[in-house]
Structures are given as C-alpha cells and as structure tokens.
Amino acid sequence: xxxxxxxxxxxxxxxxxxxxxxxxxxxxxxxxxxxxxxxxxxxxxxxxxxxxxxxxxxxxxxxxxxxxxxxxxxxxxxxxxxxxxxxxxxxxxxxxxxxxxxxxxxxxxxxxxxxxxxxxxxxxxxxxxxxxxxxxxxxxxxxxxxxxxxxxxxxxxxxxxxxxxxxxxxxxxxxxxxxxxxxxxxxxxxxxxxxxxxxxxxxxxxxxxxxxxxxxxxxxxxxxxxxxxxxxxxxxxxxxxxxxxxxxxxxxxxxxxxxxxxxxxxxxxxxxxxxxxxxxxxxxxxxxxxxxxxxxxxxxxxxxxxxxxxxxxxxxxxxxxxxxxxxxxxxxxxxxxxxxxxxxxxxxxxxxxxxxxxxxxxxxxxxxxxxxxxxxxxxxxxxxxxxxxxxxxxxxxxxxxxxxxxxxxxxxxxxxxxxxxxxxx
Ligand SMILES: Cc1ncc(COP(=O)(O)O)c(C=O)c1O
Numbered sequence: 001x002x003x004x005x006x007x008x009x010x011x012x013x014x015x016x017x018x019x020x021x022x023x024x025x026x027x028x029x030x031x032x033x034x035x036x037x038x039x040x041x042x043x044x045x046x047x048x049x050x051x052x053x054x055x056x057x058x059x060x061x062x063x064x065x066x067x068x069x070x071x072x073x074x075x076x077x078x079x080x081x082x083x084x085x086x087x088x089x090x091x092x093x094x095x096x097x098x099x100x101x102x103x104x105x106x107x108x109x110x111x112x113x114x115x116x117x118x119x120x121x122x123x124x125x126x127x128x129x130x131x132x133x134x135x136x137x138x139x140x141x142x143x144x145x146x147x148x149x150x151x152x153x154x155x156x157x158x159x160x161x162x163x164x165x166x167x168x169x170x171x172x173x174x175x176x177x178x179x180x181x182x183x184x185x186x187x188x189x190x191x192x193x194x195x196x197x198x199x200x201x202x203x204x205x206x207x208x209x210x211x212x213x214x215x216x217x218x219x220x221x222x223x224x225x226x227x228x229x230x231x232x233x234x235x236x237x238x239x240x241x242x243x244x245x246x247x248x249x250x251x252x253x254x255x256x257x258x259x260x261x262x263x264x265x266x267x268x269x270x271x272x273x274x275x276x277x278x279x280x281x282x283x284x285x286x287x288x289x290x291x292x293x294x295x296x297x298x299x300x301x302x303x304x305x306x307x308x309x310x311x312x313x314x315x316x317x318x319x320x321x322x323x324x325x326x327x328x329x330x331x332x333x334x335x336x337x338x339x340x341x342x343x344x345x346x347x348x349x350x351x352x353x354x355x356x357x358x359x360x361x362x363x364x365x366x367x368x369x370x371x372x373x374x375x376x377x378x379x380x381x382x383x384x385x386x387x388x389x390x391x392x393x394x395x396x397x398x399x400x401x402x403x404x405x406x407x408x409x410x411x412x413x414x415x416x417x418x419x420x421x422x423x424x425x
Contacts, residue, residue, distance in 0.1 A: 003335045006249040010328055010372040012045035012289055022333045023370055026396040030293055030332040034368040037392050038407065039295040040311035042374060046084065046397040049289040049375075053088040055256050056281055063264040064277050070114050072241045072282030073099055075376045078393060080404035081286065082106035091134070093280050097124045104131060114158075114238075114280075118182050122146055129155060137208050137238075140184055144192065147201060154203040158238055159196065160210070161189040163227035167212035167220045167242065176211030176224055183208070186231070193232060206275070207231055210240025213283055218254050218262040225266035237271050238278035239263055245287040247373050248328045248355075256284070283376040290375030292316065292391075293332065296367045297346065305341040307363045312345015312352040314388035316374060317381035320351040327354045332368040334361040343369065347385050379405075384413060 001021035008015060014026045023030045026045050033043055056069045070091035073082060077099050085092060086108045094100045095116045103113055111134040117124065118139045125143070128136055129150045137158045138144060147155055160183035165176040175182050184192055189207075196202045209224045225239055246253045254262075267277045294309035313320050319327055329343055338361035345352035354371060363369075382390045389412075393405035 001334070001336045003330075004249060004337060007328060007330060007335075010246060010249060010288065011291060011370075012048035013051070014045055014047060017335060020333075021335070023330070023335050025291060027399040028396050028401060030291065030370050031368045033394060033396070033401065034293045034295065034332065036401075037394055037403065039293050039368065040309075040315050040391040041293050042290055042315075042379065042391060042393045043293060044081075044290045044375065044393060044395050044404075046289075046395045046402075049081070049084055049286065050088055052256075052285055052289060053085060053090055056260075056279070056285065057088065057090065059256055059260045060264070060277070060279060063260055064267060067277040067279075070238075070278060070280045071285055072280045073103060074380055075282030076286045076290075076379050077102055078379055078405055079106040080393070080395060080402075082108055086112065091278075093282075096120075097127055100124070100127060100131070100133070110134065116160075120146070122149075126150060135205065138192070138196070139182060141192065144195065144202075148199065154200060156203045156205050157196065158206050158208040158236060159184070159189055159192055159204070160208040161186060161228055161231065163209045163211065163224040165211050165220050165223045165227060167215050168217055169212045169215050169242075169244070173213040174211070175213075176209060176220070182210070186227070189231060204234070206234035206236030206238065208238040208240065210280065211242055213242050214244040215242045216244040216251075216253050218259055221259065222262050222266035225263060226270045229270035233272050234275060236276045236278055237267065238280065239267075241280040241282045241284070243281055243284035245284050245373060245376070248326055259284075286375035287373050288375065290373075290378075292371045292374040292378070294369045294371065296363055296365055296369060299363055299365060305339070305363075306344055307341045307358075307360060307369075308344050308346055309354075309369055310346060311388070311391070312347040312354075312385075313349060314345075314347055314383050314385040315391050316345075316354070316371075316378045317383070318374075318377055319345075319354050320349065326356065327371050327373065329355055329358055329360070329369050329371045331361050331363060332370045334367070335370075336361045338362050347388070384408075387413060389413065 071085040072093045110132040114135040162183045196204045298308045300306040337359040340357040343355040390408040392407045395402040
C-alpha cells in the first residue's frame with residue numbers, strides 16, 4: 001500500500017506501515033491502541049518527545065554554550081510530560097498556580113521553574129516564592145509591588161518587555177506587538193529596570209520577550225532580539241517560544257536548526273557575549289510527538305461526504321479556535337489516499353471541522369482515524385463540551401505502552417455539581 005510520504009512525515013519518526021498496511025507508532029499498531037484504550041485517545045511517542053527535547057538543548061548549547069531551554073508547559077501540562085522534560089534537564093515554564101503545583105507534584109525541582117503570567121495573584125506569587133521558584137518573570141508594576149510585600153531573599157527575576165515586533169501569525173496568538181497585554185513597553189521597561197535594580201528584594205537576571213505562537217518564518221525572532229539589545233547589559237536574555245509546526249502535509253515550517261541559527265546569530269550580533277540565551281518552546285516541543293485516535297461514527301454521503309468521528313472541539317480546540325489551523329489525518333488501517341471527505345467532530349458547531357477535502361480511503365463506521373500533530377494545546381484546552389469525557393493519554397516507547405492519564409468518567413462529570421444547596425439570604 002502506498003502512503004503519501006509527506007503525510008507520514010507529520011507523524012513521529014518511529015511511524016511505519018506494517019505488512020497488513022496498518023500504521024504503527026513505536027512498533028505498536030494504532031488500531032490496537034484504539035481497541036485497548038477506547039477513543040478518542042491521545043498517543044504520545046515518548047522517544048520522539050525526548051529526542052525533540054535533546055534537539056533543542058543540544059542545538060542551543062552547541063551554538064551558545066551556557067544557554068538554557070525551558071519547556072513552555074502550557075502546551076501540554078500533564079504530570080508525565082513534566083517528568084520527561086525534567087529528566088531531560090529542561091527548565092519548566094509555568095503560567096499560574098495550577099501548572100506550578102502540577103510541576104512541583106511531578107517532581108520538577110523548584111529551582112528549574114520559571115513562573116509567567118500577566119495577572120499573577122498574591123496567592124500565586126506567594127506559592128512561587130515559598131516554593132523557591134528559580135525565576136519569576138515580571139510582567140508589570142503590580143508584580144513588582146506584590147513581590148515587594150513578600151518576605152524572602154532577593155528573588156531572581158526577568159522583566160518581560162514588549163519588543164514592538166508584529167509576528168507573522170494569527171492575531172489571537174501574537175504577543176510582541178505595540179499594545180500587547182503582556183509585558184511593559186520599552187520606555188516603561190527602562191523605569192522598571194531602574195526600580196528593580198534599586199530594590200534589595202530582587203535579583204535582576206535579565207530580559208524576557210515572547211512574540212507569539214505558530215510563527216512560520218524566522219526573521220521576527222531576530223528582530224525581537226535586536227529590539228531589546230539596548231535596554232542594558234544583563235546575564236540572561238529569554239527570547240520565549242513561538243516556533244511554528246506543520247499541521248498539514250502541504251505546510252512548511254522552519255526546522256529547529258534554522259530557528260536556532262537565527263536566534264543565536266542575532267544574539268551574537270546584538271547581545272553581550274557572556275549573556276545566557278534562554279528559549280521557551282512549547283508547541284514545537286510537543287506537537288509532533290502525539291497522534292490522536294478517533295473512531296468513525298457516521299458517514300454522510302451527498303454533494304460532500306461528511307465523516308464524523310467520536311471527538312471534536314472538546315478534545316481539540318486548535319482546529320476551531322485558531323482559524324486557519326487545519327489538521328491532516330488518515331485511516332489507521334488503510335492509510336492510502338481515497339476520495340476527498342470533510343472530517344468533522346461531534347460537537348454542536350459547524351466550526352468543529354478537523355479537515356476539508358481529506359483523501360480518506362473508503363471510510364466506514366468503526367474505522368480508526370489517526371490525526372497527527374496533536375501534542376500541543378489540545379490536552380490543556382480539553383473541555384466537557386456536549387458532555388464529552390476528557391480522553392486518556394498513552395505513552396508508547398519501543399513496543400511498550402503506558403497509560404499516563406486515564407479517561408474521565410461520567411461520575412466525574414457531575415462530581416462538582418451541588419444538588420440541593422441552600423441559597424444564603
Ligand atoms: C511566555 C511564553 N513563553 C513560551 C510560550 C510557548 O509558545 P509556543 O508554544 O508557541 O512555543 C508561550 C505561549 O504562548 C508564552 O506565553
């Protein structure tokens with residue numbers, strides 16, 4: 001059976017087609033995983049995940065020794081992923097108390113954690129300071145005054161600045177432009193730096209910028225580095241995440257090497273030679289390591305053929321939220337091309353569309369559909385829309401299978417509902 005190689009290249013590197021023409025990841029047939037764990041199910045190739053982490057760490061430190069990679073955990077904040085990233089010696093970015101607590105419970109050393117957020121509460125900052133979080137990224141004056149009210153040794157901080165760079169991406173995920181809600185504009189940042197440096201409550205390590213997500217050309221990353229260069233001399237310049245990925249066989253995206261070449265060359269040109277360069281990849285770290293499996297529930301034939309599966313927006317907000325992100329997919333047991341169909345979900349919105357004109361091979365009820373590149377911003381944006389149960393996550397590695405998140409139950413769906421609660425007068 002011939003399978004489009006550009007389609008296969010969206011799957012983890014261990015993906016093969018077996019003698020019966022069925023897709024395998026890490027030596028395990030995907031339809032077997034669908035039978036065993038039910039659908040939808042998110043399958044993560046642990047080897048691919050670790051390899052990607054090493055590609056970033058080795059690639060960055062080879063080009064600029066002493067630099068660091070932090071995993072932007074908002075892209076996949078589950079205990080097993082935190083553990084893998086910490087075992088690979090990455091720093092971990094968290095946004096808010098929930099991610100911070102999950103990371104700590106997963107065993108991530110507090111010193112390796114970087115706390116973000118444009119609206120950190122007193123509670124969150126208190127938790128972070130008490131836990132000994134390695135770095136807090138100051139987003140504005142309120143962070144400064146909140147930390148000043150807390151006791152403790154000088155807190156290592158970075159200051160998030162708005163570089164004034166319009167990243168070529170969707171408006172919803174652009175963050176580096178003038179008027180962004182994240183960070184301080186350059187003039188205001190200068191005042192904040194003076195204040196931070198004059199206070200014994202802070203250990204000012206450096207500057208942070210993050211210009212957005214799903215960025216598919218590299219020039220804007222270099223612009224952001226240049227934009228912050230004249231803020232002064234610092235030990236650390238954290239240039240955030242944002243590298244985009246291919247979702248569809250026809251997409252193109254920069255490689256990790258192209259991205260790292262760009263930012264390290266910009267750093268050599270504009271930043272102090274001794275400064276550490278930090279990066280925070282999220283999407284590009286986890287996206288391609290995961291495949292989500294669904295089962296076909298209905299096939300509606302007419303002018304167009306609608307193939308509806310047993311998941312949708314509830315387990316993958318990416319397809320509908322970021323208009324323009326369209327997925328690719330294939331039947332796990334018949335991955336060859338067929339006539340084009342509309343691959344839709346089961347939630348009550350027309351935007352619940354995974355792929356248009358998708359060449360599935362004679363889809364039938366019960367077939368398993370494999371949707372690649374689902375590792376980023378799916379787990380974290382899961383919902384119970386239409387009463388959907390949040391799906392399990394399974395790690396596969398060299399022929400072995402490990403359940404790392406189980407499926408939610410119907411009892412859990414109503415567990416927080418208070419029945420017969422009294423109104424207070
Ligand atoms: C501060 C910060 N760093 C890193 C990231 C990760 O971005 P991405 O997943 O696009 O790599 C984000 C997400 O938008 C972010 O807000």
